[in-house]
Amino acid sequence: MSPNSREILAVSELPPEGAKLSRIWDWCVVAAVALLFMGAIHLHVMLTVGDWDMFIDWKDRQFWVLVTPVSMLMIPAALQAVFWHYFRLPIGMTLGAVLLLIATWITRYVGWHLWGYFPFTMGVPATMIAGALACDAILLIVRSSLLTSTFGGFVFALLFYPSNWASLAPYFIPIEHQGMVASVADMIGYVFPRSGTPEYIRMIERGTLRTYEGTTVWISSFFAGVICIFMHMLWWRIGLAFSTQRFVDSSKRFKKFVGLA
Amino acid sequence: MSTASVAIPVPRESSGADRKAGHYVRFNLFAFGVIVMVAMFGAFRMYQQVFAWEYGLDATAPEFETYWMTLVKIEIPVLFGLGFVCWGYLWLTRDRNMSALTPKVELQRYFSFTLWLVAYTFAIYFIGSFFAEGDGVWHQTVLRDTPFTPSHNVLFYACIPTYIFFSVGGFVYAITRLPAFSRGISVAHVLAVLGPVLILPNLGFNEWGHAYWLTEEIFSHPLHWGFVVLGWNALALPGVALQMIQRMVPLFHEVFGDMPAKPAD
Numbered sequence: 001m002s003p004n005s006r007e008i009l010a011v012s013e014l015p016p017e018g019a020k021l022s023r024i025w026d027w028c029v030v031a032a033v034a035l036l037f038m039g040a041i042h043l044h045v046m047l048t049v050g051d052w053d054m055f056i057d058w059k060d061r062q063f064w065v066l067v068t069p070v071s072m073l074m075i076p077a078a079l080q081a082v083f084w085h086y087f088r089l090p091i092g093m094t095l096g097a098v099l100l101l102i103a104t105w106i107t108r109y110v111g112w113h114l115w116g117y118f119p120f121t122m123g124v125p126a127t128m129i130a131g132a133l134a135c136d137a138i139l140l141i142v143r144s145s146l147l148t149s150t151f152g153g154f155v156f157a158l159l160f161y162p163s164n165w166a167s168l169a170p171y172f173i174p175i176e177h178q179g180m181v182a183s184v185a186d187m188i189g190y191v192f193p194r195s196g197t198p199e200y201i202r203m204i205e206r207g208t209l210r211t212y213e214g215t216t217v218w219i220s221s222f223f224a225g226v227i228c229i230f231m232h233m234l235w236w237r238i239g240l241a242f243s244t245q246r247f248v249d250s251s252k253r254f255k256k257f258v259g260l261a
Numbered sequence: 262m263s264t265a266s267v268a269i270p271v272p273r274e275s276s277g278a279d280r281k282a283g284h285y286v287r288f289n290l291f292a293f294g295v296i297v298m299v300a301m302f303g304a305f306r307m308y309q310q311v312f313a314w315e316y317g318l319d320a321t322a323p324e325f326e327t328y329w330m331t332l333v334k335i336e337i338p339v340l341f342g343l344g345f346v347c348w349g350y351l352w353l354t355r356d357r358n359m360s361a362l363t364p365k366v367e368l369q370r371y372f373s374f375t376l377w378l379v380a381y382t383f384a385i386y387f388i389g390s391f392f393a394e395g396d397g398v399w400h401q402t403v404l405r406d407t408p409f410t411p412s413h414n415v416l417f418y419a420c421i422p423t424y425i426f427f428s429v430g431g432f433v434y435a436i437t438r439l440p441a442f443s444r445g446i447s448v449a450h451v452l453a454v455l456g457p458v459l460i461l462p463n464l465g466f467n468e469w470g471h472a473y474w475l476t477e478e479i480f481s482h483p484l485h486w487g488f489v490v491l492g493w494n495a496l497a498l499p500g501v502a503l504q505m506i507q508r509m510v511p512l513f514h515e516v517f518g519d520m521p522a523k524p525a526d
Binding site: 050106 | 385
């Protein structure tokens with residue numbers, strides 16, 4: 001037995017058999033957390049970010065950069081609160097980000113590619129792992145939910161665009177199409193028909209947005225950062241509120257049913 | 262059949278089989294449940310692959326009735342029927358003398374309850390992620406004509422009854438076999454069960470909206486946010502885990518160590 005294992009047993013005040021059983025329970029919890037939050041976070045992001053995450057030609061500089069980090073932060077912030085408040089583990093945001101990406105890629109392949117025959121290039125999902133790591137690291141350093149919301153929430157949103165840049169850059173290359181400027185992502189959208197999602201409902205950049213040129217995306221990121229600060233505060237508290245350990249007294253009649261009266 | 266416990270003094274020092282992990286955690290039934298779910302969900306996905314494009318495009322076609330409505334007519338009564346049988350069995354075989362429960366049996370039951378919850382989360386993954394985005398695949402590609410489509414017939418009418426089977430089953434198991442969850446009803450557990458269960462009636466709102474508004478298929482449309490809010494209730498399961506930990510820690514010491522467990526609050 002390693003010194004580390006001996007130390008763990010001493011802290012647990014359990015014999016090896018008890019510690020082994022307790023470890024089995026831990027693994028059950030790991031499996032449950034992974035499955036539960038792959039489902040819950042993916043459902044949440046799918047139905048709030050939706051097309052912005054599903055399609056390459058929806059990844060614009062105005063709304064994709066704004067909507068995606070705000071929505072992707074919510075449940076991971078609640079997870080971060082639970083893991084930190086009860087277990088002092090600064091892993092909640094990163095865990096949420098990783099589980100979401102795994103769940104998303106599974107359906108992008110099994111669903112979109114194999115069933116809908118969509119090309120991979122059409123459905124590249126966004127990742128928030130870099131921002132989530134930074135937010136967890138800030139929590140570890142500052143050890144305060146308020147400061148984590150203030151700095152971590154903001155950094156989470158700010159890192160969203162640059163951390164996705166490497167995988168998306170090829171699709172933002174400008175091309176000329178029928179005399180107009182478009183991007184490679186636009187072209188993929190033009191030539192791959194989605195009969196349930198007509199082209200005209202896609203958000204198109206317009207107005208003065210173009211005149212801001214390269215700064216547009218940073219303005220959107222900063223705005224997302226402002227919202228993420230408050231969203232992190234809110235969801236930290238939602239996470240703690242949902243994980244209530246309150247019991248409401250059962251009726252005497254029910255207790256009698258189970259021999260507790 | 263009753264599972265009434267008998268008050269037998271528990272020897273603190275025991276070197277028998279009751280100190281082995283296998284005495285407390287039994288994976289047989291759990292493994293069976295997971296294998297059934299893997300087989301069922303795998304079969305559904307293959308069925309979609311083979312018959313959706315061929316016979317699932319037009320709800321008025323006779324082939325649609327044969328291939329897709331037959332599926333609904335089988336899965337709803339079978340899955341809900343199994344649910345009622347299981348929940349009824351759990352209620353009828355409840356512990357009728359829980360005040361005499363021994364720590365070892367109680368610890369055993371906490372592990373069984375844990376496996377109910379793991380099975381529940383397994384089902385949640387398939388509805389929340391795997392088949393839910395499959396629904397997006399289908400409806401962003403093929404316009405819906407009724408609430409019965411190749412993706413809905415699996416997601417709504419098979420996946421939802423499956424996780425209701427495990428969520429309600431776990432709830433009935435807890436309140437009929439674990440003193441802490443019988444003396445008081447766990448608020449977190451109620452949220453974790455009720456939220457996802459209410460997704461079933463929320464289908465009415467969803468389909469009503471799709472029937473009357475031309476939303477096209479924008480997945481982030483507010484029409485879908487009922488599912489989002491109800492899905493947030495998943496956050497209550499950590500509360501259930503914390504309630505379990507509070508009771509399991511003293512039970513571990515009672516069963517394996519020298520520290521006597523206080524009675525459950």
